[in-house]
Structures are given as C-alpha cells and as structure tokens.
Amino acid sequence: MDETLTPGARRAMDRAASRARSRGAAAVEPADLLAALLDEPESRASELVAEYGMAPQDVREALGAARLDEDAIEAAGYGLLDEPAVDSPRSSAIRAVVGEATARARADGRKASVGTEHLLAGLVAEAAFVLEPLRDAGLDLDGLRDALIRDEAEVEPLPPLEGPPLDLSDSTRTVDLARVLDASANRAREGLRVVEDYARFVLDDPGLTRRLKEARHRLADALRGFDPDLLLAARDTREDVGTHIMTHSEQVRENPRAVLAANFKRTGEALRSLEEYGKLVDVWLAGRFEVLRYDVYTLEKLMMTAVHAYRSLADCRLMVLVGGLPTLGDVTWIVGEALAGGADVIQLREKGLPDRELLTRAREVRILTAQAKARFILNDRPDLARLSGADGVHLGQDDVTVRDARRIVGPNLVIGVSTHERAQLDAAIVSGAGYLGVGPVFPSATKDFAEPELAGLAYVRTVAETTNLPWFAIGGVDATNVDRVLEAGASRIAVSAAVVKADRPRAAAAALRAALDAAADGR
Ligand SMILES: Cc1ncc(COP(=O)(O)OP(=O)(O)O)c(N)n1
Numbered sequence: 351m352d353e354t355l356t357p358g359a360r361r362a363m364d365r366a367a368s369r370a371r372s373r374g375a376a377a378v379e380p381a382d383l384l385a386a387l388l389d390e391p392e393s394r395a396s397e398l399v400a401e402y403g404m405a406p407q408d409v410r411e412a413l414g415a416a417r418l419d420e421d422a423i424e425a426a427g428y429g430l431l432d433e434p435a436v437d438s439p440r441s442s443a444i445r446a447v448v449g450e451a452t453a454r455a456r457a458d459g460r461k462a463s464v465g466t467e468h469l470l471a472g473l474v475a476e477a478a479f480v481l482e483p484l485r486d487a488g489l490d491l492d493g494l495r496d497a498l499i500r501d502e503a504e505v506e507p508l509p510p511l512e513g514p515p516l517d518l519s520d521s522t523r524t525v526d527l528a529r530v531l532d533a534s535a536n537r538a539r540e541g542l543r544v545v546e547d548y549a550r551f552v553l554d555d556p557g558l559t560r561r562l563k564e565a566r567h568r569l570a571d572a573l574r575g576f577d578p579d580l581l582l583a584a585r586d587t588r589e590d591v592g593t594h595i596m597t598h599s600e601q602v603r604e605n606p607r608a609v610l611a612a613n614f615k616r617t618g619e620a621l622r623s624l625e626e627y628g629k630l631v632d633v634w635l636a637g638r639f640e641v642l643r644y645d646v647y648t649l650e651k652l653m654m655t656a657v658h659a660y661r662s663l664a665d666c667r668l669m670v671l672v673g674g675l676p677t678l679g680d681v682t683w684i685v686g687e688a689l690a691g692g693a694d695v696i697q698l699r700e701k702g703l704p705d706r707e708l709l710t711r712a713r714e715v716r717i718l719t720a721q722a723k724a725r726f727i728l729n730d731r732p733d734l735a736r737l738s739g740a741d742g743v744h745l746g747q748d749d750v751t752v753r754d755a756r757r758i759v760g761p762n763l764v765i766g767v768s769t770h771e772r773a774q775l776d777a778a779i780v781s782g783a784g785y786l787g788v789g790p791v792f793p794s795a796t797k798d799f800a801e802p803e804l805a806g807l808a809y810v811r812t813v814a815e816t817t818n819l820p821w822f823a824i825g826g827v828d829a830t831n832v833d834r835v836l837e838a839g840a841s842r843i844a845v846s847a848a849v850v851k852a853d854r855p856r857a858a859a860a861a862l863r864a865a866l867d868a869a870a871d872g873r
C-alpha cells in the first residue's frame with residue numbers, strides 16, 4: 351500500500367477487506383468501504399454522515415451491510431479475518447476512491463495521513479452510486495457532497511469580497527458575467543459530450559446515448575437564451591487564470607468509469623454555475639438549467655447502475671431458472687449439473703415454499719454458485735435475496751418496484767425486471783433495472799401464457815435495437831429454437847424446462863451454452 355492512513359482509516363480499510371472476503375468477493379468494492387467506515391460511530395466519516403441526515407446504523411441497515419455479512423459468513427462457512435487484510439485485492443473503483451482520498455488529504459495539507467473523512471470524500475467523488483440509494487432513506491447527499499468536495503483551489507479561503515454586487519449596467523461587469531457564463535457553457539457542453547461518448551462507445555447503449563444527446567440539445571437550446579455574440583466576445587481563454595490550475599484529481603483518471611464519474615460531476619457543477627449566474631440575466635432561463643441539472647443527476651444514477659450491471663453480468667450468457675423441485679437435494683443436484691454444463695447464472699424460482707425453506711435453499715444455491723464463480727439471483731423476494739447473500743433479485747411487473755426493492759437490498763445487488771413489451775422496457779430502464787427479462791418468446795412448459803401474451807421474436811428484435819443493458823430472452827427457449835433467438839439479436843438466454851426437465855440436464859445446458867458461445871464468437 352502506498353498511501354498513508356490514519357489508524358481509523360486503516361481500521362476501516364481492514365474491515366472493508368474483511369467484509370469483501372465474507373461476501374466471497376474477489377476484491378474490495380466501494381460498498382464494503384462505506385459500510386466499514388460507518389462501523390465506528392466515533393469516526394469523522396460517521397459524524398459527517400450523521401450531520402447530513404443519517405445515523406450510521408441506519409446507513410448500514412439501508413445498505414443491508416451488517417446483517418448481510420453475518421448471515422453470509424455463517425451461510426458460506428467463512429470466518430472473519432483475524433489478520434488485518436491490508437493487501438486484499440481492490441477493485442478499480444476502490445483504487446479510484448483511495449486515489450481521490452489521498453489527493454484530498456494532500457490538499458488539506460496533511461500529506462502524512464488519509465483520514466476517514468477523506469475516504470468518505472473519495473467515495474462521494476468517485477463512487478457516488480453507492481450513496482445514491484441512501485437519498486431515499488434521508489441522506490442529504492448534495493449537502494454532503496458540497497461539504498466534502500470543495501475545489502482544491504478553494505482550500506485557501508479567499509478574502510471576503512468588498513464593494514457592491516455585480517452591476518450589470520457597468521460594461522466591465524457585463525463582460526465578467528459573460529466570461530463566467532461562456533466558461534460554464536463550455537464545461538457543461540464538454541462534460542455532456544464525454545458522458546455521451548461513454549454511453550455510445552463503452553456501454554454501446556442506444557437508449558442512454560439518445561437520452562444524453564437529447565440533454566445536450568436541450569442545453570444548446572437553453573444556452574441560446576444568452577446573447578451568443580456577447581459570450582464569444584467576452585471569451586479570453588489565454589488570460590483565464592483557471593486554465594493553468596490543474597489539481598491532482600483532475601490529472602489522474604484510473605479507468606473509463608472514473609472519466610465518466612468526473613465528467614458527470616463537472617457537468618453538474620457547470621449547470622449549477624449557469625443557473626446561479628443565469629439568475630442575474632433571466633430567472634426563467636436559470637430555471638431551465640436547474641431542470642437540466644436534475645435530469646443530469648438522474649442520468650448519472652441510471653448510467654452508474656448500468657455500469658455496475660454490465661460489470662457484474664458482462665460475461666454471463668446462460669441463466670437457468672431452478673424451481674418446483676421436491677427436496678433440497680434435488681435443487682443441489684440440478685444446480686450442480688447446470689453449472690457443470692456451463693450455466694453462469696442460477697435463478698432460484700420457487701413459488702409457494704415456506705419462507706424458511708426458501709431461505710435454506712437460497713443459501714445452498716449461494717454456496718454452490720460462489721464455488722463455481724457463477725451468479726445467483728433470487729426470484730421475487732428482495733428480503734430473502736439480501737439474507738441469502740444473493741447477487742441479485744428478479745422482479746416481475748406485479749412484484750415490488752425497483753425503487754422499493756433497492757431500499758431492501760441496498761446498493762450492491764443487481765435488480766432484474768421482466769418486460770413483455772416496449773412500454774415496459776422503457777419504464778424498466780428508467781426505473782434503474784440492472785438487467786431485463788425479455789419474453790415470453792415461445793410458449794412455455796413452466797409458466798402459462800395465453801397466446802396473445804407471447805412477445806415473440808419481434809419483441810426480441812426491438813430490445814436488441816433499444817438497449818445494451820444486459821438482457822435475457824426467456825420463455826420456451828430450448829436447443830431446437832435457440833438459434834432463432836440468437837439471430838433475432840439476443841446474446842443471453844434464461845431457460846428453465848430445457849435444463850431442469852431434461853433427461854440429462856448437464857448435456858442440455860452444455861448444448862445451449864455451445865450455441866451461445868458460437869454466436870458470440872461469430873459477432
Ligand atoms: C430472467 C427472468 N425473466 C422473467 C422472469 C419472470 O418474472 P415474473 O414476471 O415476476 O414471473 P415469475 O417468474 O415470478 O412467475 C424471471 N423470473 N426471470
């Protein structure tokens with residue numbers, strides 16, 4: 351480790367590593383660090399979070415952290431680390447967080463020590479997606495961000511301004527204002543473009559790209575409210591003192607995700623500047639920047655959720671839904687066969703089992719999937735998904751909403767949503783779904799659908815053209831028709847009967863896997 355931590359920050363990093371280990375995760379993630387920071391109520395990070403609306407124990411509860419870990423540790427047979435886990439692998443997100451924290455500590459003039467408040471600032475700056483869901487539970491995230499993420503250039507307090515406020519009848523002052531607006535307009539335009547490039551080229555997501563493009567056009571439209579000649583005439587980039595000031599955190603970007611996070615931040619700040627200084631020109635116009643700023647916050651949340659989902663499901667292609675089996679032994683056997691055949695996601699879909707029995711089965715599937723490095727999704731039940739340490743939960747149109755489920759499962763679990771038509775697809779994406787079920791493609795032996803309810807291959811084609819969020823074609827898919835599903839644009843499928851009711855489940859899964867892999871190689 352190259353950064354120097356205060357004892358409190360070091361304890362937090364060690365606890366984060368223990369939490370990651372107890373989840374069976376390969377690397378420490380931002381949510382591990384957040385929960386670990388709040389384990390000590392006396393830490394500066396805990397005090398700050400309490401100051402901005404949430405008691406640390408409420409945050410942990412909202413994250414599902416403390417109980418989840420204890421249950422997962424117990425269920426998976428892991429022990430908490432006795433030794434400090436300072437050398438545990440860190441995800442790229444955590445590295446960005448610690449890099450930012452180190453830069454913040456330096457800016458505070460405390461070269462020798464990164465404190466818990468700097469780690470919290472790093473999380474707010476580089477991994478805001480773990481804190482976003484806490485807004486619903488009462489966290490004033492904007493206040494916390496304002497308190498922690500001051501511009502480093504601002505650390506040296508400026509002397510108070512003397513003299514009268516901006517006088518727009520004075521032409522010099524008009525030029526000053528025009529310079530502010532021009533610079534902020536450029537920052538907002540550029541920031542949005544960088545973010546759009548991420549949606550377009552990294553996520554390859556047509557829906558998100560379109561929404562960002564629309565936001566860029568709305569910005570351009572609002573900017574027409576200012577006199578363009580005046581803004582251009584006031585531009586004086588060579589003499590702008592700000593162009594020569596580069597902070598450490600502006601120079602270092604660890605990965606494309608860090609570029610994305612920094613540019614959302616930059617765009618939000620520039621829009622705030624346009625809004626505030628715009629009030630001196632036209633209050634109504636200022637309101638348009640405010641609306642745009644909130645839209646950008648929503649897009650930030652959607653995109654960060656998508657990035658998280660891509661990362662957790664990027665390589666997954668074959669989901670097998672397991673359910674309707676008489677005993678735990680049957681479940682264990684089928685899951686083992688499906689995994690051996692190449693399933694990389696197991697969804698436990700049991701209807702009507704007593705909760706306790708369902709949780710026992712879920713915990714068993716969690717252990718089997720973790721051993722095989724596969725994902726585990728629980729159908730219908732966010733509460734039991736959290737208790738069993740699942741990677742995610744699947745919700746249908748009649749199940750609890752994504753918003754409500756998020757409050758139960760916390761920020762880390764992926765939430766999948768069933769969609770059967772275009773309107774549901776759009777709504778699921780906006781709701782923050784991490785992946786989608788797309789079907790029913792064909793009549794199913796597992797679930798009854800009336801003929802008009804079949805979404806068919808046409809819907810598969812629509813989804814393929816609309817989003818690049820991970821999605822699974824589902825409903826009657828088997829070895830006889832999988833090629834048609836793949837030709838329609840699917841690259842992932844979810845099946846039940848084709849594997850669970852097969853004479854040789856392992857071979858059935860392997861045949862589907864081979865078809866999926868062949869299609870992926872051909873693309
Ligand atoms: C991947 C996937 N897609 C769709 C569903 C169906 O969910 P839902 O509509 O809630 O129906 P039930 O499975 O609960 O009967 C799914 N489970 N998985």
Ligand SMILES: Cc1nc(C(=O)O)sc1CCOP(=O)(O)O
Nearest residue numbers: 789790794796825826845846847
């Ligand atoms: C549970 C379920 N949901 C669907 C949907 O379209 O939302 S299709 C389906 C059944 C999936 O099982 P099988 O592969 O045996 O048809």
Ligand SMILES: [Mg+2]
Nearest residue numbers: 730745746749
């Ligand atoms: Mg359901």
